[in-house]
Amino acid sequence: MAEFSPLTLWRRILALPNESRAKTVAVAFMVALVCAALVSGTTVVLRPFQDANRAAERQERLDAMMAELPGMEDILARSGADSLEAVIVDLAAGAVAEGVDPAVFNRAAFAADPATSTELSADDDIAGLGRRSDFQQIYLLRDGDDLRLILLPVSAVGYGGRIEALLALEGDLNTVAGLSITGHSETPGLGARIAEPGWQALWPGKEIADETGEIRLHVARGGASSVFEIDGITGATRTGNAVSNMITFWMGPFGYGPLLDALRSGSFRP
Amino acid sequence: MTSAFRRLLDPVIDNNPVTLQILGICSALAVTTSLATALTMSVALTAVLVASSTVISLIRRHIPNAIRLIVQITIIASLVIVADQILQAFAWQMSQRLSIFVGLIVTNCLVLGRAEGFAMRNGVGASALDALGNGLGYSFILLIVGAIREVFGTGALFGHPVLPTLAKGGWFTPLNLMMLAPSAFFILGLLIWFIRTIKVEQVEHEGTAIISADEARKP
Numbered sequence: 199m200a201e202f203s204p205l206t207l208w209r210r211i212l213a214l215p216n217e218s219r220a221k222t223v224a225v226a227f228m229v230a231l232v233c234a235a236l237v238s239g240t241t242v243v244l245r246p247f248q249d250a251n252r253a254a255e256r257q258e259r260l261d262a263m264m265a266e267l268p269g270m271e272d273i274l275a276r277s278g279a280d281s282l283e284a285v286i287v288d289l290a291a292g293a294v295a296e297g298v299d300p301a302v303f304n305r306a307a308f309a310a311d312p313a314t315s316t317e318l319s320a321d322d323d324i325a326g327l328g329r330r331s332d333f334q335q336i337y338l339l340r341d342g343d344d345l346r347l348i349l350l351p352v353s354a355v356g357y358g359g360r361i362e363a364l365l366a367l368e369g370d371l372n373t374v375a376g377l378s379i380t381g382h383s384e385t386p387g388l389g390a391r392i393a394e395p396g397w398q399a400l401w402p403g404k405e406i407a408d409e410t411g412e413i414r415l416h417v418a419r420g421g422a423s424s425v426f427e428i429d430g431i432t433g434a435t436r437t438g439n440a441v442s443n444m445i446t447f448w449m450g451p452f453g454y455g456p457l458l459d460a461l462r463s464g465s466f467r468p
Numbered sequence: 469m470t471s472a473f474r475r476l477l478d479p480v481i482d483n484n485p486v487t488l489q490i491l492g493i494c495s496a497l498a499v500t501t502s503l504a505t506a507l508t509m510s511v512a513l514t515a516v517l518v519a520s521s522t523v524i525s526l527i528r529r530h531i532p533n534a535i536r537l538i539v540q541i542t543i544i545a546s547l548v549i550v551a552d553q554i555l556q557a558f559a560w561q562m563s564q565r566l567s568i569f570v571g572l573i574v575t576n577c578l579v580l581g582r583a584e585g586f587a588m589r590n591g592v593g594a595s596a597l598d599a600l601g602n603g604l605g606y607s608f609i610l611l612i613v614g615a616i617r618e619v620f621g622t623g624a625l626f627g628h629p630v631l632p633t634l635a636k637g638g639w640f641t642p643l644n645l646m647m648l649a650p651s652a653f654f655i656l657g658l659l660i661w662f663i664r665t666i667k668v669e670q671v672e673h674e675g676t677a678i679i680s681a682d683e684a685r686k687p
Binding site for chain 1: 529530531532533534535538539542543545546549550553554556557558560567568
């Protein structure tokens with residue numbers, strides 16, 4: 199009786215003629231298995247380094263954006279604060295989230311965990327996010343008691359993947375102070391132009407909603423003709439639509455709507 | 469010269485993958501705007517090429533002929549992903565500048581060409597040397613093109629100014645054409661002309677523009 203062990207099986211497979219069907223399948227399977235293990239292993243091992251790099255880049259963008267906003271240095275100097283206040287908010291309640299430690303807050307993990315995120319119905323999910331984290335880390339800049347600037351992380355699914363951005367609003371909570379795209383995977387040369395400083399420079403001074411409170415800011419097809427429009431990018435209609443939907447969604451009732459209402463009525467106390 | 473030494477140096481000038489075989493042109497255009505990106509790309513490609521040729525040569529007797537190309541490309545693609553991930557982890561800025569071109573090493577004919585043309589029928593040592601030689605040949609051309617484009621396009625090398633530009637009070641006007649992809653075509657063309665003027669045997673014979681597969685495989 200032939201001894202049957204993994205080693206003899208291995209030898210028997212190797213001894214098969216190369217053109218036999220069994221060997222073809224076995225080799226294809228082994229190569230796929232080894233390559234899959236290699237790729238997944240590298241990704242898992244290197245993920246922390248890459249996340250640290252991305253976080254550093256986000257911080258850099260935040261700093262760069264702060265440096266570009268007009269008059270920001272004056273406000274910083276007068277308020278005595280050398281940086282922004284980071285606050286974690288509960289989106290649905292429009293209030294400071296109790297019991298969420300900023301040190302452990304991780305947006306991606308919170309958005310994926312059913313316990314800390316909300317599934318959006320197809321009608322509400324205009325930004326294509328699927329799930330939305332219940333908590334977000336926002337940044338405030340205050341001069342005494344006056345709110346001067348609020349930075350809100352926003353995201354939407356674009357043509358090539360998720361678009362992440364920081365939207366800065368002035369103290370009136372309706373005028374855009376700036377938009378900084380912090381992450382995207384749009385088509386190079388077309389949709390990817392949203393990440394260019396020239397396009398982002400179109401945003402400051404635009405207004406989110408009109409007097410009736412309707413959210414109107416969007417990326418136009420072609421040139422902008424009002425204070426609620428941003429010049430579109432030729433050949434990147436779907437990216438432009440995604441950015442428009444991103445603003446509509448995050449300024450609306452499922453995004454920062456409750457928080458902005460609370461800020462306007464003065465009930466939000468960070 | 470010993471045969472191992474020749475195997476290593478032959479692809480650098482005499483049988484250069486870029487200037488003689490005209491392979492890997494796409495990345496040679498895209499990543500040569502500066503010497504630093506050209507160098508990173510060269511290192512990444514050489515590493516992938518050596519690793520893939522070694523692995524494929526190691527298992528060459530057990531690769532069924534019917535699926536050999538798929539097996540080769542799977543191995544190459546996995547190694548490219550690993551190289552890209554390593555760059556993203558330890559050279560983030562550089563990987564952002566190279567954008568998709570590290571990932572596109574997988575479509576570089578040079579890598580598959582060496583796997584199919586050499587590693588499939590030669591031993592591990594010879595395959596690794598051949599891959600290293602071809603990687604060096606590719607790197608050599610990339611570095612020349614990258615250096616020319618960076619010096620004449622920005623007046624700097626590795627970011628350090630070598631020619632004083634007008635903007636900084638010097639005399640040199642940067643050639644904006646050098647920053648655009650067509651300039652790499654011009655430089656590559658001139659380079660090929662130059663090499664073939666010196667090494668006349670590299671000139672293609674009339675009517676045989678495409679070298680037959682057997683001829684190309686000759687060492």
